[in-house]
Amino acid sequence: AQTVTQSQPEMSVQEAETVTLSCTYDTSESDYYLFWYKQPPSRQMILVIRQEAYKQQNATENRFSVNFQKAAKSFSLKISDSQLGDAAMYFCAYRSGIQGAQKLVFGQGTRLTINP
C-alpha cells in the first residue's frame, strides 16, 4: 500500500519570504500523480498544484512550485513571496496511475503560519 509522510507538523514563515514544505511517499508503482492541497479554516480542500510522475519538469503555479525527486520519492512544495492568505493546512497526496485506482492517499498535513 502507498503511504505519504509529511514530517513537519507545523511551519512558520515571515510574510514575503519563501518556505518549503516536505513530503515523501512510498510506492512500488512507476505511474502515479502527486498533489498538494490547501485547507483553510473553512475546511474546504483546494488544489494548489499537481505533478505527473512521468514528467521530469517540476510543476509551477504562480508563487507555488514543487521539487519532484522521483528516485528519492520526494515531493516538496515551495511557496515564494508568502502572503497572509497562504496560512492554512497543507496536505500532500498520492494517486495511483493504475486504471480504476481512484483514491487519493493523504499525508498528515503541515500547518503553515504566516507572520506579518
Added chain:
Amino acid sequence: GAGVSQSPSNKVTEKGKDVELRCDPISGHTALYWYRQSLGQGLEFLIYFQGNSAPDKSGLPSDRFSAERTGGSVSTLTIQRTQQEDSAVYLCASSFRTGNTEAFFGQGTRLTVV
C-alpha cells in the same frame, strides 16, 4: 451546482443514534469520494463511487458505516449506532474522470457524538 455541497454543516448526535450525511457533487462528475478527517489527522479514505457503483469501499471502518449513491449524483453516508470515535469531519469530493484530474471537495460535515 457550482461546487460540492454537503449537509448538514455540523451535526451533534447522541451515542447510539444513526446519522445520515449528504453529498451533492458537481453536476456531471461521475466519481465521488468520501473521506474522514479526525482532529489533527490527515484524510482517511472511506469509499469511492463511479456512477452508482462503489468499486472501492475498502476504507469503511466497520459494518456500521454504509454509503449509497443514486442517479449518479447525490450520495448519502450512513453511520449506524454512532460511537464517540466516529466524531470527525466527513469530507466529500467529486471529479470528472481519472488520473491527474482535480478532485473538488465540499466543506465537510463536522460530526460530534456525545
